[in-house]
Amino acid sequence: CKYRAWKAAEECRTDRHTLVYLKGVKRYFRCRNCLKRTVTFEKYPTVACSNCSESLFEKTGIIRERKGPELPGEKLLPRGLEEKFLG
Numbered sequence: 001c002k003y004r005a006w007k008a009a010e011e012c013r014t015d016r017h018t019l020v021y022l023k024g025v026k027r028y029f030r031c032r033n034c035l036k037r038t039v040t041f042e043k044y045p046t047v048a049c050s051n052c053s054e055s056l057f058e059k060t061g062i063i064r065e066r067k068g069p070e071l072p073g074e075k076l077l078p079r080g081l082e083e084k085f086l087g
Contacts, residue, residue: 029057037064 001012008019024041031038033054038045048055 028060028062030060032056032058 001009001017008017012019026039026041027043029038029040029045030036031049031052031054033056034049034052036049036051037060038049038057040046045055045057049057
């Protein structure tokens, strides 16, 4: 079949086509414009964003960053209010 994919197609496996397995590193990126995530084996994504067709990406982690508290009253203070140096 001579194509590169994340895993072999069901048809290729049932027809016993010769498969070549390569080792690689998955890299995770997100679009700077719409923040949609993409994964690639290349150093940098070779195709534009599927959502907005932009080509600017920034490196990101495997897991999305969680959003913290949005309002000042929702701030988490596990040790209570911290005082400045008294003395």
